[in-house]
Amino acid sequence: xxxxxxxxxxxxxxxxxxxxxxxxxxxxxxxxxxxxxxxxxxxxxxxxxxxxxxxxxxxxxxxxxxxxxxxxxxxxxxxxxxxxxxxxxxxxxxxxxxxxxxxxxxxxxxxxxxxxxxxxxxxxxxxxxxxxxxxxxxxxxxxxxxxxxxxxxxxxxxxxxxxxxxxxxxxxxxxxxxxxxxxxx
Amino acid sequence: xxxxxxxxxxxxxxxxxxxxxxxxxxxxxxxxxxxxxxxxxxxxxxxxxxxxxxxxxxxxxxxxxxxxxxxxxxxxxxxxxxxxxxxxxxxxxxxxxxxxxxxxxxxxxxxxxxxxxxxxxxxxxxxxxxxxxxxxxxxxxxxxxxxxxxxxxxxxxxxxxxxxxxxxxxxxxxxxxxxxxxxxx
Numbered sequence: 001x002x003x004x005x006x007x008x009x010x011x012x013x014x015x016x017x018x019x020x021x022x023x024x025x026x027x028x029x030x031x032x033x034x035x036x037x038x039x040x041x042x043x044x045x046x047x048x049x050x051x052x053x054x055x056x057x058x059x060x061x062x063x064x065x066x067x068x069x070x071x072x073x074x075x076x077x078x079x080x081x082x083x084x085x086x087x088x089x090x091x092x093x094x095x096x097x098x099x100x101x102x103x104x105x106x107x108x109x110x111x112x113x114x115x116x117x118x119x120x121x122x123x124x125x126x127x128x129x130x131x132x133x134x135x136x137x138x139x140x141x142x143x144x145x146x147x148x149x150x151x152x153x154x155x156x157x158x159x160x161x162x163x164x165x166x167x168x169x170x171x172x173x174x175x176x177x178x179x180x181x182x183x184x185x
Numbered sequence: 186x187x188x189x190x191x192x193x194x195x196x197x198x199x200x201x202x203x204x205x206x207x208x209x210x211x212x213x214x215x216x217x218x219x220x221x222x223x224x225x226x227x228x229x230x231x232x233x234x235x236x237x238x239x240x241x242x243x244x245x246x247x248x249x250x251x252x253x254x255x256x257x258x259x260x261x262x263x264x265x266x267x268x269x270x271x272x273x274x275x276x277x278x279x280x281x282x283x284x285x286x287x288x289x290x291x292x293x294x295x296x297x298x299x300x301x302x303x304x305x306x307x308x309x310x311x312x313x314x315x316x317x318x319x320x321x322x323x324x325x326x327x328x329x330x331x332x333x334x335x336x337x338x339x340x341x342x343x344x345x346x347x348x349x350x351x352x353x354x355x356x357x358x359x360x361x362x363x364x365x366x367x368x369x370x
Contacts, residue, residue: 006321034269036221036229043282044221044229044267082229084219097228129354131369136191136353139369168321169314184316184324 001090004164008180012172015094015160018087019061022051029087030054033096035063036082037074045074052150059155059174061096064115067104067149068128075100081153091163096155103150112145123147161185186275189349193365197357200279200345203272204246207236214272215239218281220248221267222259230259237335244340244359246281249300252289252334253313260285266338276348281340288335297330308332346370 005011022030032048039045053062061083065071075081083096112120124144133139158178161169167185172178190196207215217233224230238247246268250256260266268281297305309329318324343363346354352370357363 004321032271034219034231034271036231036267038223038227038229039267039282042223042263043265044223045280045282046219046221046231046267046269047280048269048271048278078227080228082221082224082231084231084233086217086219086233093233095230095232097224097230125369127369129369132356133367133369136189136355136367137351138367166322170321171317182318182321182323184310184312184314184318 002162002164004166005162005168005170008170008172008182011160011162011168011170012158012178012180015092015158016054016056018090018092019051019054019085019094020056022085023054030085033061034084035071036084037071038078038080039074040070040077045071047071049151059178061098061153061155063151063153064111064122065149065151066123066125066129066147067102068125068147070130072102072149072151075102075151083153093161093163095159095161096153097157097159098153098155101152101154103152104146104148108148108150109145111150112148115148117143120145120148123149159183187347187349189351190347190353190355193355193357193367196345196347196353196355197343197363197365200277200343201239201241203275203277204236204239204270204279205241207270208239215270218246219269220256221269222256223263223265224259225255225262230256232256234336244363246283246338246340248336248338249296249307250334250336251308251310251314251332252287253310253332255315257287257334257336260287260336268338278346278348280344280346281338282342282344283338283340286337286339288337289331289333293333293335294330296335297333300333302328305330305333308334344368 120143121141169185305328306326354368354370
């Protein structure tokens, strides 16, 4: 827990340590960011996703999904995304602006092999996720590698707000090599 | 806690009970939804907001903010919003599609009078929130009624996903009087 920030580099590193914990700690808020896309009718669409990879050096994140899910259709039309994580204990909000890339097919075989057997049913729901069905359980969940999809997320900006004794806010951007600037909170 | 849903009306009522708790219970996830807007450069923008009112009958929500905050500028250009709440204990995700309306000025005097004195400093930061500043604390937080703004949110759709023993998902829309339809999860 940190009371206040007055060093940009320290704040940036602190945020990344929390993000990376999400990869291994199921209870970390970073495990379940909210992903925002522009919906097919221009309406913002938000949903919880599971963070699978986070690479500070490359400033990239990774999320897995079913290629038939609506968000993939949305991302193919508009790859710009927002991501959001709120760490209640650390009183830190992270807002990402990023660009996504959709990956599918044989090159993902290695990653698929690492997906636990029980989790593979997340990729292949019949009918496709979001399809109207007649009763609550009128669907099946076979595992289907062809539906496995990785969303690679290249971060452009990170906007951090810390609600310490005094509030602080800073923006870190790829184009300024993450050097950061303070913002009025 | 609910194991599984197979009744649309019950699921819809259950979600509203959880939403309304957010108004009074500081620890309820509904207290802090994530609000998604379309940013000024077409990038989805997500941030935590505080839920101030929720009216099931009218299907409206209310959030307060500083009229000089970026989100108000964004909403004036594009009033469409997405909202997201994830209830970890209830294993329920609520995704709202909605249209917002910005209110400011003398008609809000009654609501302003109810804002606790210590909270009024959230409306009036100098320079305006998001402005670049030289050090982390180069800002002031005077209370300023003229900066007090209510975002009224008229819900169009609620998409509920419940991760019970079996997953269920349902969509409720204003235009079908919230009767609901099951979706493949």
